Amino acid sequence: MAQAHRLPSFLDHAESIRRQAAQYLFDYFESSCEGAMAVDGEARIVWMNEQYAQFLGLPDAEWALGRPVEEVIPQSLMREVVETGEPILLDIMQHGEHSPVVTRLPLRDAGGRVIGAVGFVLFDDPRSLQPVMTKFTRLRAELDAARRELSESRRARYRFEDFVGVSAAATEVKRQARRIAQGGATVLLLGETGTGKELVAQAIHAASARAGHPFVGMNVAAVPEGLLEAEFFGVAPGAYTGADRRGRDGKFKLAEGGTLFLDEVGDMPLHLQAKLLRVLQEQEFEPVGSNRVQRVDVRVIAATSRDLPAMVADGRFRADLYFRLNVLPITLPPLRTRREDLPALADALLARIGERNGGPRRSIAASALEVLAAYDWPGNVRELANVLERATMLSDRRRLEAVDFAGILAGAGPAARPPAAPAAAPAPAGAGPLAAAVAAAERDAIRAALAAAGGRKVEAARILGISRATLYEKLAQFDAGDPV
Numbered sequence: 070m071a072q073a074h075r076l077p078s079f080l081d082h083a084e085s086i087r088r089q090a091a092q093y094l095f096d097y098f099e100s101s102c103e104g105a106m107a108v109d110g111e112a113r114i115v116w117m118n119e120q121y122a123q124f125l126g127l128p129d130a131e132w133a134l135g136r137p138v139e140e141v142i143p144q145s146l147m148r149e150v151v152e153t154g155e156p157i158l159l160d161i162m163q164h165g166e167h168s169p170v171v172t173r174l175p176l177r178d179a180g181g182r183v184i185g186a187v188g189f190v191l192f193d194d195p196r197s198l199q200p201v202m203t204k205f206t207r208l209r210a211e212l213d214a215a216r217r218e219l220s221e222s223r224r225a226r227y228r229f230e231d232f233v234g235v236s237a238a239a240t241e242v243k244r245q246a247r248r249i250a251q252g253g254a255t256v257l258l259l260g261e262t263g264t265g266k267e268l269v270a271q272a273i274h275a276a277s278a279r280a281g282h283p284f285v286g287m288n289v290a291a292v293p294e295g296l297l298e299a300e301f302f303g304v305a306p307g308a309y310t311g312a313d314r315r316g317r318d319g320k321f322k323l324a325e326g327g328t329l330f331l332d333e334v335g336d337m338p339l340h341l342q343a344k345l346l347r348v349l350q351e352q353e354f355e356p357v358g359s360n361r362v363q364r365v366d367v368r369v370i371a372a373t374s375r376d377l378p379a380m381v382a383d384g385r386f387r388a389d390l391y392f393r394l395n396v397l398p399i400t401l402p403p404l405r406t407r408r409e410d411l412p413a414l415a416d417a418l419l420a421r422i423g424e425r426n427g428g429p430r431r432s433i434a435a436s437a438l439e440v441l442a443a444y445d446w447p448g449n450v451r452e453l454a455n456v457l458e459r460a461t462m463l464s465d466r467r468r469l470e471a472v473d474f475a476g477i478l479a480g481a482g483p484a485a486r487p488p489a490a491p492a493a494a495p496a497p498a499g500a501g502p503l504a505a506a507v508a509a510a511e512r513d514a515i516r517a518a519l520a521a522a523g524g525r526k527v528e529a530a531r532i533l534g535i536s537r538a539t540l541y542e543k544l545a546q547f548d549a550g551d552p553v
C-alpha cells in the first residue's frame with residue numbers, strides 16, 4: 070500500500086489530475102482576466118480571446134491570427150519572451166490611453182524548447198494595484214527613514230568642546246584624549262559610572278581620521294551573555310532559524326572604517342575575550358556559524374568602571390587582553406574629586422536641558438552650588454544632569470536656589486541637605502502626577518543603590534533586585550531626558 074504512488078494506474082490518475090488542473094487554471098485565467106493571447110516560436114499570434122480583441126479595438130480575434138505580434142500590438146514584448154525564454158511576470162504596457170498590467174510566460178515543449186509564449190492582461194489599469202503600491206511606497210519610506218535614523222545614530226554626537234571642566238584633572242583628560250585621537254591605537258577609558266567615558270570616546274572618534282565613518286557603541290553589560298557573540302561578530306546566513314536565518318552583521322562589521330566603543334568591557338565573558346583579542350591583534354574574526362574569516366578595519370575604544378588589574382589577578386579577565394587594551398589608558402576623575410568643575414558643568418547641563426525641553430534658560434545661584442558641592446555624586450555627571458533636570462521641572466525660578474534641591478537631594482545623606490530654607494517650604498517631592506512621582510521614587514532608589522554600591526552598577530542592580538540590563542536601560546532613559 071505504501072508503494073501505491075508508484076503503481077502505473079496511480080501515475081495515470083495523477084497525470085490526469087495535473088492535466089485537468091492545468092486546463093482549469095488556463096480557462097480560469099482566460100475568463101477572469103481582461104485579455105489573453107498566445108504566440109508561436111516566431112512570435113506570430115496563434116490565439117487571442119475576444120475580450121482582448123475588443124480591448125485592442127480589433128474587428129475580431131480571428132483578424133489577428135497569423136500576424137507578427139508587433140503588427141497588432143506594436144509595443145508588445147512577447148517576441149522578447151520567445152527569444153530569451155524568460156518570463157516577464159509583471160509589467161505595465163502602454164496601449165493608447167490605457168496602461169494595462171500584463172504578465173508573459175514562455176511555452177516549452179516536452180524537451181524544454183521554447184515553442185511560443187502566452188500573455189495575460191491582468192488589469193486594464195495599474196490603479197487596481199494602488200492599494201499594493203500605496204503599501205509598498207509607505208513601507209519603502211519607513212525603511213528609508215529607519216536607515217537615515219540608523220546612520221544618524223552611528224554618528225558621534227559629542228566633540229571635545231562638549232567635555233566641560235576647568236579643573237586640572239579635567240583639562241589633563243582632554244589633553245591626553247586629543248593627543249590620542251590622532252593615532253589609531255586602541256584606547257582604554259577608566260572611571261566610575263557617569264564620568265563621561267562615552268562622551269570622550271565619541272570626541273576621540275570625531276577628532277580622528279575616522280570621523281567620516283561610523284561610531285558604533287555597545288554596552289557589554291547590557292546584552293544577555295548568550296547573545297553577545299552574535300552581537301559582536303554577526304551571524305552567518307543559515308546559522309539560525311526564524312528571523313535570523315538570513316544572517317546579520319555584528320557591531321564590528323557595522324563599525325567598518327570607524328570606531329567601536331565597548332562599554333563595560335570588564336563584563337565580557339572569558340570565552341569571548343579570546344575572540345576579541347584576536348580581532349584587536351589580527352583585525353579578523355569569524356561570524357557565528359561560519360568558518361569564513363572576515364577582515365575589519367575598526368578602532369576599538371574600550372571602557373570600564375571595574376578594577377581590571379584585580380579581575381586579572383582573580384582570573385576573571387585575560388591578562389593578554391588587558392595588556393592589549395591598556396596601551397593608552399585614560400582615567401576620568403569622579404565628580405567629587407573635582408568640585409571646582411560644578412559651576413561650569415551645571416551651566417552647560419542647564420543649557421542642554423533648556424535646549425531639549427524648551428522654556429526659559431535657567432541659571433544657578435551660589436547657594437545652590439554650595440549644596441551641590443556638599444553632595445557625594447556617586448552617579449557623577451549623569452546624576453548631576455538628572456538632579457538639575459528634576460529641579461527645573463519642580464521649580465519655576467529662573468535662577469535655581471538651594472531650596473530647589475531640597476526634596477531632590479534629601480535622600481542623599483546629611484552632607485547634601487541645604488541650609489534651612491528662608492522662603493516658603495517647597496512642595497513635597499512626590500506632589501504632582503502619579504507617573505512623575507513613581508519615576509522620581511525610582512530615580513531616588515537607583516541613586517541610593519549606586520551610592521551604597523560605590524558607583525558599581527552590577528552591585529547596584531543586585532541591591533535593587535533588577536538585572537544589569539534593566540538598570541542600564543533605566544540609566545539610559547535618564548540620559549535621554551525622560552520626564553520625571
Ligand SMILES: Nc1ncnc2c1ncn2[C@@H]1O[C@H](COP(=O)(O)OP(=O)(O)OP(=O)(O)O)[C@@H](O)[C@H]1O
Binds near residue numbers: 260263332
Ligand atoms: N565633562 C562632561 N561635560 C559635559 N557633560 C558630561 C561630562 N561628563 C559626562 N557628561 C554627561 O553625563 C552623561 C553621562 O556620560 P557618559 O555616558 O559619557 O558616562 P560614562 O562614564 O560612559 O557612564 P557609564 O559608565 O555609566 O556608561 C552624559 O549625558 C554626558 O553627556
